[in-house]
Amino acid sequence: MEKQADSTFSIRDFFYLLFLYKGRIFFFFFVTLLSVVIGQFMIVDSYEAKAKILIKMGRETIPLSSLPSSQQQVVSAAGLRKEDIKSEIEIIQNQFIIERVVSRLGIKTLFPDDEEPESAFGRIKYKVKFFLTDIIDNVKQVLYELNLKQKLSDFESTVITVQSALQVKQVESTDVIEISVMWFYPELANKIVDAIIDEYMKHHAEIHQVSGSYEFFQEQVELIGARLAKSEAKLNKLKTEHNIISLDNQIELLLHQLSILKGEYKETLSNIAQTEASIAELKKQIDSLTENITPNMEEVMKEAETQLFEHNVNIKALYSKKREQEKQIGNYELELEKLNSLQLTVHQLERDIKNDEDNYNLYLMKLEEMRITSELDKERIINVRLISPAVASNIPAGPRKMLVIGLGLAIALIFSLALVFLLDFMDHSIKNADDISKYTALPVLATITEQKKAFKKRNRNKIRINEIGRLKNNLSALMSRKKHFALMVCSSKRYEGNTSIAINLARELAYTFSDRVLLIDANMYNPLLHDYFKTEAPVGLLQILQKKSTIAAGIKRAEYPNLYFISSGNNKGRIIEPIKDLAFKSLLYKLKTTFKFIVIDAPPVSQYSDSLVMAPLADGVLVITRAHYTKRETLQKTEEQLKIVNANILGIVLNMKKHTIPKFLYNML
Numbered sequence: 001m002e003k004q005a006d007s008t009f010s011i012r013d014f015f016y017l018l019f020l021y022k023g024r025i026f027f028f029f030f031v032t033l034l035s036v037v038i039g040q041f042m043i044v045d046s047y048e049a050k051a052k053i054l055i056k057m058g059r060e061t062i063p064l065s066s067l068p069s070s071q072q073q074v075v076s077a078a079g080l081r082k083e084d085i086k087s088e089i090e091i092i093q094n095q096f097i098i099e100r101v102v103s104r105l106g107i108k109t110l111f112p113d114d115e116e117p118e119s120a121f122g123r124i125k126y127k128v129k130f131f132l133t134d135i136i137d138n139v140k141q142v143l144y145e146l147n148l149k150q151k152l153s154d155f156e157s158t159v160i161t162v163q164s165a166l167q168v169k170q171v172e173s174t175d176v177i178e179i180s181v182m183w184f185y186p187e188l189a190n191k192i193v194d195a196i197i198d199e200y201m202k203h204h205a206e207i208h209q210v211s212g213s214y215e216f217f218q219e220q221v222e223l224i225g226a227r228l229a230k231s232e233a234k235l236n237k238l239k240t241e242h243n244i245i246s247l248d249n250q251i252e253l254l255l256h257q258l259s260i261l262k263g264e265y266k267e268t269l270s271n272i273a274q275t276e277a278s279i280a281e282l283k284k285q286i287d288s289l290t291e292n293i294t295p296n297m298e299e300v301m302k303e304a305e306t307q308l309f310e311h312n313v314n315i316k317a318l319y320s321k322k323r324e325q326e327k328q329i330g331n332y333e334l335e336l337e338k339l340n341s342l343q344l345t346v347h348q349l350e351r352d353i354k355n356d357e358d359n360y361n362l363y364l365m366k367l368e369e370m371r372i373t374s375e376l377d378k379e380r381i382i383n384v385r386l387i388s389p390a391v392a393s394n395i396p397a398g399p400r401k402m403l404v405i406g407l408g409l410a411i412a413l414i415f416s417l418a419l420v421f422l423l424d425f426m427d428h429s430i431k432n433a434d435d436i437s438k439y440t441a442l443p444v445l446a447t448i449t450e451q452k453k454a455f456k457k458r459n460r461n462k463i464r465i466n467e468i469g470r471l472k473n474n475l476s477a478l479m480s481r482k483k484h485f486a487l488m489v490c491s492s493k494r495y496e497g498n499t500s501i502a503i504n505l506a507r508e509l510a511y512t513f514s515d516r517v518l519l520i521d522a523n524m525y526n527p528l529l530h531d532y533f534k535t536e537a538p539v540g541l542l543q544i545l546q547k548k549s550t551i552a553a554g555i556k557r558a559e560y561p562n563l564y565f566i567s568s569g570n571n572k573g574r575i576i577e578p579i580k581d582l583a584f585k586s587l588l589y590k591l592k593t594t595f596k597f598i599v600i601d602a603p604p605v606s607q608y609s610d611s612l613v614m615a616p617l618a619d620g621v622l623v624i625t626r627a628h629y630t631k632r633e634t635l636q637k638t639e640e641q642l643k644i645v646n647a648n649i650l651g652i653v654l655n656m657k658k659h660t661i662p663k664f665l666y667n668m669l
Contacts, residue, residue, distance in 0.1 A: 017420045019660035029416040036408030045396035046182040049189035051197060052388035055088055055175045085170050089177060092168045092200050101195040102158050110158060110188065186392035193390035201384055207366060217367035224363060228356040235349045247343045254339065258332045265325045272318045275311055282308040428631045436652050439632040440639050445651035446471035450658050471653060472508045478620060478650050484592035488618035490602040490611045492638040497655040498624040499528045502601040510562035515596040519565040522614060523603040527568035533558055540569025545583045551590060579610045585617045605638045615647035622650055627657045
C-alpha cells in the first residue's frame with residue numbers, strides 16, 4: 001500500500017543523493033571525460049585547403065529573349081544576380097563534378113595506405129584506428145546482410161566522402177566564391193580543390209558554350225536520351241527475364257517461406273529424435289520381455305513389436321521428409337542469393353537512369369536557352385577567373401580538440417548529475433523513514449545510523465547508545481502493558497542487522513529495568529549469538545524443542561548483568577526442521593515465568609517460514625529494515641505476510657541509515 005507523502009525535493013535531498021552515489025558519479029564522469037579526451041587524440045587530423053574564384057559578367061549571364069530572331073534585342077546587365085551566384089555554387093557541388101574529380105585522382109590517391117608511425121603514441125593511434133575501422137566494417141557488413149543499409153561501391157563511398165568534405169560559399173557582398181576541402185593530408189586537400197575547380201571550369205564552359213551551342217546541346221540531348229532509353233530498356237529486360245515485379249517484396253516473401261520451411265525442418269528433426277527415442281525404448285522393452293517371456297506376456301510382446309514396426313516405418317518417412325526439406329532449403333537459399341545479386345544490379349541501373357534523367361533535363365533546358373544565341377558567338381567571354389589558388393595550411397584545421405574537450409567536460413558533468421536522478425529513480429530500496437511511512441502502514445520506532453568504521457567480531461554490534469535508547473523508550477510504552485513480554489526481532493531478508501539490534505536492545509532492557517532478560521537465537525540457518533558471546537553451542541533452542549535437552553541446560557548467562565541467552569544449538573550435519581508452533585508456544589510460556597523480557601532473534605521472513613510460525617506467538621514483532629538495501633516491494637510483502645498470521649507488528653526500525661553529506665555542509669544547507 002502506497003500512501004501520500006510529502007514529495008518536496010530540497011537542495012539537501014540533492015546533496016544527499018550526490019554524496020550517496022559519489023563513487024559511481026565520479027567514475028562515470030571520469031570515464032566519459034577520459035573517453036572524449038582519448039577520442040580526440042585518436043581522431044585523425046584534418047587539413048583545410050581553400051581557393052577563391054571570381055564570377056565575372058559574361059555572355060552566358062545576359063538574359064536572352066525567346067522571341068523570334070527578327071525581334072531579338074541584346075540586353076546589357078549591370079551585374080550578377082544572387083541567383084546566378086547560387087547557380088554556380090550548385091554546379092560546383094554537383095555530383096557530376098565530384099564523380100569526375102574522383103575518377104581523375106583515383107581512390108588509391110585519395111586514400112593512400114598508412115605506414116605505421118615510428119613513435120610509440122603514433123603506433124597506438126595507428127593500431128586503435130585499424131581496430132576501430134575493422135569493427136565498423138564488420139558492423140556495416142552485418143547491416144548489409146540484414147538489408148538495413150544499402151551497400152555502396154568504393155567509388156560511390158568516395159564520392160560521398162568528398163562531397164561531405166567540400167564546402168562552397170559566396171564571400172559576402174562580392175561576386176567571389178570560396179571553395180574549401182577538409183582532408184586528412186594537406187597536399188591531397190590541395191589536389192582535390194584544384195581538380196574541383198578545373199572540372200568545374202570545363203563543365204561551366206560546356207554548359208554555357210556559345211559556338212555551336214544549339215547543335216552541341218541538341219547532340220547532348222540525343223546522346224543522353226539514347227543512353228537513358230538504353231538503360232531503361234536494359235532495366236525492363238532484366239525485370240522481364242527474371243519476372244521481377246517488386247524485388248523487395250519477393251525477397252521478403254522468400255525469406256518468410258524460408259523461415260517457415262526452417263521451422264518445419266526443426267520440427268522434423270525433433271520428431272526424428274522422439275521417434276528414435278521411442279524405438280530405443282521399445283527395443284529395450286522387447287529385450288526385457290524376451291528374457292522373461294511367459295504365456296501371459298505374449299500379447300504385450302506382440303503389441304510392442306507392432307509399435308516397433310510402426311515407428312520404423314515412421315522414421316523412414318521422417319528421414320525422407322528431412323532430405324526433401326534440406327533440398328528445398330538449399331533451393332530457397334540459392335534463389336535468395338540470386339535475388340540479392342539482382343537487387344544490386346537493379347539499384348545500379350536505377351541510379352544510372354536517375355543521373356541520366358537529371359542531365360537530360362538540364363541539357364534540354366539549356367538547348368532552349370541557347371536557341372537564339374548564335375549572334376553573340378563572335379564575342380565570347382569567359383566569366384570565371386581563379387583569383388586565389390588552393391593553399392592548405394600545415395596546421396590541422398580540425399577537429400578543434402580543446403573546444404570538443406570543453407564540451408565533453410560540460411556533457412560529462414550534465415550526464416553525471418542526470419545519473420544521480422536516474423539512479424535514485426531506479427533504486428526501489430527504502431532510503432529513509434519517509435519511505436517507510438509512504439509504502440507501509442507501520443510506524444518508524446527508531447533510526448540507527450550506519451557505522452563507518454569496521455568492527456571486530458566482539459565490537460561489531462556496538463551501535464550508538466542513544467539510538468538504541470530511543471528505540472527502547474518507544475518500545476517501553478508498548479511492552480509495559482504486560483507483565484512479561486516476548487518480542488520477536490526479524491527482517492525481510494539477510495544482512496539487515498536484526499541480530500545486532502536484538503543484542504543491543506536486550507542489553508539496554510536488562511540495564512534499564514534491572515530485571516532478567518532472555519535473548520533467544522531462533523535463526524537456525526545463520527546463528528550468530530554463540531559467536532558474539534564466545535561460547536560453544538552444543539545445546540540450544542534446537543535441542544530444547546526436540547526435547548533432547550532441558551531448558552535450564554540451554555540457558556547461558558551473558559557477561560552483562562541480568563542478561564541471559566539461548567543459542568540456536570548444534571545443527572551441524574542435520575537437516576534443519578521448521579519450528580513447530582505448539583513446541584515454541586509451550587517454551588515461551590515456561591520462559592515467561594522466569595524472565596520479564598524475551599527477545600527473539602528470528603530468521604528472515606521472506607526466506608524461511610519459522611518467523612511466520614513464531615510471530616503470532618510473540619507479544620510483539622519488531623521489523624528491521626536496512627536503508628538502501630531492502631526493496632520497498634519486499635518490505636510490503638513482509639508486512640502483508642505478518643498481518644496474514646495475525647502478528648502484532650509494533651513498528652519498523654530503519655537500520656544503517658547513511659549520513660552522506662559532510663557535517664559542515666549539512667549545517668550550511
